[in-house]
Amino acid sequence: MKTQNIYYAITSSRSLLIQMVFTLNAIYYVINAGLNPLQLVLIGTIMEVSVFLCEMPTGLVADHFGRKRSLFIGTFIIGIAHLLEGIFPAFWSIAIASGLWGLGWTFISGAEEAWIADELEGRNLDSVFLKGAQFRSLGRFFGILLSVCIATLFSVQVTIIIAGILIVLLAFGALSTMPETKFVKISRKKDISAIHHLITTVRHGARQIKGNTMLVSIAIITILLGLASEGFDRLWGAHFIEDFHLPEDESIYWFGAFYAVAFLLNIVVLKFVEGRFNKNYPLILLTANGLLIIAMLAFAFSSNFLLALLTFWIAGALRDVNYPLISVMTNERLEAQGRATALSMFGQLDAIGQIAGGPIIGLLALYTTIASGIASTVVFILPILFFLVLMQRKLAKSR
Numbered sequence: 001m002k003t004q005n006i007y008y009a010i011t012s013s014r015s016l017l018i019q020m021v022f023t024l025n026a027i028y029y030v031i032n033a034g035l036n037p038l039q040l041v042l043i044g045t046i047m048e049v050s051v052f053l054c055e056m057p058t059g060l061v062a063d064h065f066g067r068k069r070s071l072f073i074g075t076f077i078i079g080i081a082h083l084l085e086g087i088f089p090a091f092w093s094i095a096i097a098s099g100l101w102g103l104g105w106t107f108i109s110g111a112e113e114a115w116i117a118d119e120l121e122g123r124n125l126d127s128v129f130l131k132g133a134q135f136r137s138l139g140r141f142f143g144i145l146l147s148v149c150i151a152t153l154f155s156v157q158v159t160i161i162i163a164g165i166l167i168v169l170l171a172f173g174a175l176s177t178m179p180e181t182k183f184v185k186i187s188r189k190k191d192i193s194a195i196h197h198l199i200t201t202v203r204h205g206a207r208q209i210k211g212n213t214m215l216v217s218i219a220i221i222t223i224l225l226g227l228a229s230e231g232f233d234r235l236w237g238a239h240f241i242e243d244f245h246l247p248e249d250e251s252i253y254w255f256g257a258f259y260a261v262a263f264l265l266n267i268v269v270l271k272f273v274e275g276r277f278n279k280n281y282p283l284i285l286l287t288a289n290g291l292l293i294i295a296m297l298a299f300a301f302s303s304n305f306l307l308a309l310l311t312f313w314i315a316g317a318l319r320d321v322n323y324p325l326i327s328v329m330t331n332e333r334l335e336a337q338g339r340a341t342a343l344s345m346f347g348q349l350d351a352i353g354q355i356a357g358g359p360i361i362g363l364l365a366l367y368t369t370i371a372s373g374i375a376s377t378v379v380f381i382l383p384i385l386f387f388l389v390l391m392q393r394k395l396a397k398s399r
Helices: 003-032 037-065 067-087 091-108 111-119 125-153 156-177 194-210 213-243 251-273 281-301 305-331 339-367 370-376 378-398
Strands: none
Touching (some): 003 125, 003 156, 003 213, 037 067, 037 339, 067 091, 067 111, 067 156, 091 339, 111 125, 111 305, 111 339, 125 156, 125 251, 125 305, 194 213, 213 251, 213 281, 213 339, 213 370, 251 305, 281 305, 281 378, 339 370
16 A cells, blocks of 8 residues: 555544544533533643643654654554543543643654655655545544434443544554654764753754744744634534524534534635645635634624534634645655654644633633634734735745
């Protein structure tokens, strides 16, 4: 099997299984665990604090011991996290599971992109990342269908537990099937201490970013996306449940539909983007985020359920354009040696944004309305447009 096909299979399978949980966790958190808006956002903040603290050390693990080992550890931990939150529907267990999930994701973040970029030696990354995003969206779509079926037959809680078990099994499956032939280990001289070597590796990654104006712009955009994303991720489900009074017995089907259509739209959008715009990714991102602002405001303040549903789907499809295109632009500008560590720095920047933005938006939603909290996230997206304009102009001058 071709390396890129293994990449598509593993990433889409993991997306399918994680989506089984994400489709239902808003219902699980609000109805089963009884969390309030502030607790909902705090869960995300705990996850992002874990990401912030662990992103750099786990990136170093990937650069020293191999991307495949890092991916195995991360997937295994995420499976355990979902088992914990599924077995105990309480704030304390969900909070611990969120911290574990963040830790697990840091082993995957950066390592996965570094692995496929290494194995393909940097060739056709734009096509591979865009196709990978489409396969992940397709996996999430089937994850939605599977989660709705299992939850209907059994319960939301059972669905989360089953997903956790399957993710653990996926970790072992990936370990046995992934090739790792192009990995370049960062070696350490015998007369240099481990801590000094760690600092040197981090400095090397920082220099790569600092020495490239496009990477600096991407770093700032990454922080802003983190600031904007946490509030929306944690509050949109509560917005539908509480502001539109979705019946508890119908919420499983509605949330399945929410996610399913958003992911299908995302596949269509990514397919449209692929091969167009002459690889002018800043222009694509500028257009997508401009439309995203309009969709998010309409979703937040609409009193009409159908309009809220339509704008949520549009926002969901547009938000998922950012990740693959930013990954392409970032990986094209990084060296193979130390790539995972440098990518981990971007993961840390995203975590910083989410840590800072989540509690602010959660408190605003708690003391005003959930709709106001969702709408406030637009404030963080607006500056992104400015930096994308600068990137687009620089790209135009270089051609």
